[in-house]
Amino acid sequence: MLALVVGAPVAADAPVAILDARLEEPVTRYDHGVLGDAVEWGTLRLWVDSCPGCARTDVQETVIRLPESRVFEDVEARLIGLDPRAPGAVMVVESDLSRGARLSLYTGAGLLAATPFIGQPHRWLAPVAAADLDGDGTLEVAYVDRPHLAKVLRVWRLEGDTLTEIGALENLTNHRIGWDHIAGGLRDCGGGPEMVLASGDWSRLVAVRLEAGYLSARDLGRYGSAALEGALACR
Structure with a gap:
């Protein structure tokens, strides 16, 4: 099951800059607690400038909501990209309740790429x-x-x-x-x-x-x- 993109998703091939990203909606559906408590995150919120370099900033807000079988198991959402002035993706740890963690890269269009899940829960x-x-x-x-x-x-x-x-x-x-x-x-x-x-x-x-x-x-x-x-x- 894929994550749900809420709001106006940005076209996958559009030149964009992610201005900010935050983990939101605390959830307790994953009983791992590797980061010190029982609370993880259910959504990733992105603020995307769909026209970087334009005279007028065009900011779109996108919420990526995970299915009930997954959580964001991380301390922060990291803006990444080869050009630090216009980061185009977010790196975050995403965990599946039965398959453990993977490293995921998200853009305003949704999931860009991810490593395989480790393969078992609580990993x-x-x-x-x-x-x-x-x-x-x-x-x-x-x-x-x-x-x-x-x-x-x-x-x-x-x-x-x-x-x-x-x-x-x-x-x-x-x-x-x-x-x-x-x-x-x-x-x-x-x-x-x-x-x-x-x-x-x-x-x-x-x-x-x-x-x-x-x-x-x-x-x-x-x-x-x-x-x-x-x-x-x-x-």
């Missing part, structure tokens, strides 16, 4: 980044697959309306059960984008790059909240 993923990670002009998205169990960083490339996995790296994490936030993220300290995460046992800070189709990791020192903040700020 989650934690987003890391959405950017051109290797400088080839194409958007990649990254998440940690089951950050409390499998602890695998996975990177996918967006090609049209399809996400294709292009790399994976084990023994990395960015979330503890019950946290209402996701640790780490993306930085660029002058040498290109790097993802900053924790080692699987939370003892080390790790920077990961995507280069020539391969993921490589390097140690940044002992893990800690201050060390993580400094690493993300290139200090």
